[in-house]
Amino acid sequence: EDQVTQSPEALRLQEGESSSLNCSYTVSGLRGLFWYRQDPGKGPEFLFTLYSAGEEKEKERLKATLTKKESFLHITAPKPEDSATYLCAVQPRGGGSNYKLTFGKGTLLTVNP
Amino acid sequence: EAQVTQNPRYLITVTGKKLTVTCSQNMNHEYMSWYRQDPGLGLRQIYYSMNVEVTDKGDVPEGYKVSRKEKRNFPLILESPSPNQTSLYFCASSLSRSAGVPGANVLTFGAGSRLTVL
Numbered sequence: 591e592d593q594v595t596q597s598p599e600a601l602r603l604q605e606g607e608s609s610s611l612n613c614s615y616t617v618s619g620l621r622g623l624f625w626y627r628q629d630p631g632k633g634p635e636f637l638f639t640l641y642s643a644g645e646e647k648e649k650e651r652l653k654a655t656l657t658k659k660e661s662f663l664h665i666t667a668p669k670p671e672d673s674a675t676y677l678c679a680v681q682p683r684g685g686g687s688n689y690k691l692t693f694g695k696g697t698l699l700t701v702n703p
Numbered sequence: 704e705a706q707v708t709q710n711p712r713y714l715i716t717v718t719g720k721k722l723t724v725t726c727s728q729n730m731n732h733e734y735m736s737w738y739r740q741d742p743g744l745g746l747r748q749i750y751y752s753m754n755v756e757v758t759d760k761g762d763v764p765e766g767y768k769v770s771r772k773e774k775r776n777f778p779l780i781l782e783s784p785s786p787n788q789t790s791l792y793f794c795a796s797s798l799s800r801s802a803g804v805p806g807a808n809v810l811t812f813g814a815g816s817r818l819t820v821l
Binding site: 634636639679690694695 | 707736743810
């Protein structure tokens with residue numbers, strides 16, 4: 591069974607204080623690992639897809655990396671508007687016709703001014 | 704604007720009163736799916752559809768029904784709602800399941816429907 595574990599559950603940072611969120615996964619062959627951002631009262635919003643170990647992607651203050659067992663979302667010099675819940679999800683290779691993503695429970699990031 | 708639209712956004716109902724949550728996408732996506740989100744449990748898939756008239760169960764299908772008669776619409780039906788179906792529901796869609804086309808397998812989510820069953 592595919593599993594995704596995110597840590598920490600919650601993280602509080604001061605503006606400008608860089609940090610990383612972790613996503614550990616077990617999956618029977620990885621087709622893709624996804625990062626989403628979810629603001630309160632809204633649906634998840636796509637950030638990145640990573641397909642293979644060693645791959646990295648960047649967007650503004652965010653950088654996602656992938657190894658064979660985990661992914662990191664690095665946040666450099668965060669701003670209060672980066673406050674949100676960050677979700678990690680994996681899609682296994684194969685899996686029949688289902689495009690199912692298995693989600694972690696998320697990391698609630700709060701950035702104080 | 705490309706989007707997934709869910710209605711209603713908020714609903715309070717009573718046990719046993721049938722209800723339907725509608726979902727519509729304007730991106731000509733083949734794949735659509737319903738998730739529920741509960742505190743401490745994360746997002747869990749209820750049902751999914753690969754295309755018109757093709758639907759199948761996800762991880763937590765009990766108490767729900769779906770249909771896909773048109774490509775753009777994927778309603779979620781609760782025939783006899785119970786309090787344990789109180790949750791935040793999300794509809795999502797993607798172009799296809801193919802990872803070969805960049806972006807084709809990225810899910811776009813609706814804004815969510817918060818359902819309370821008394």
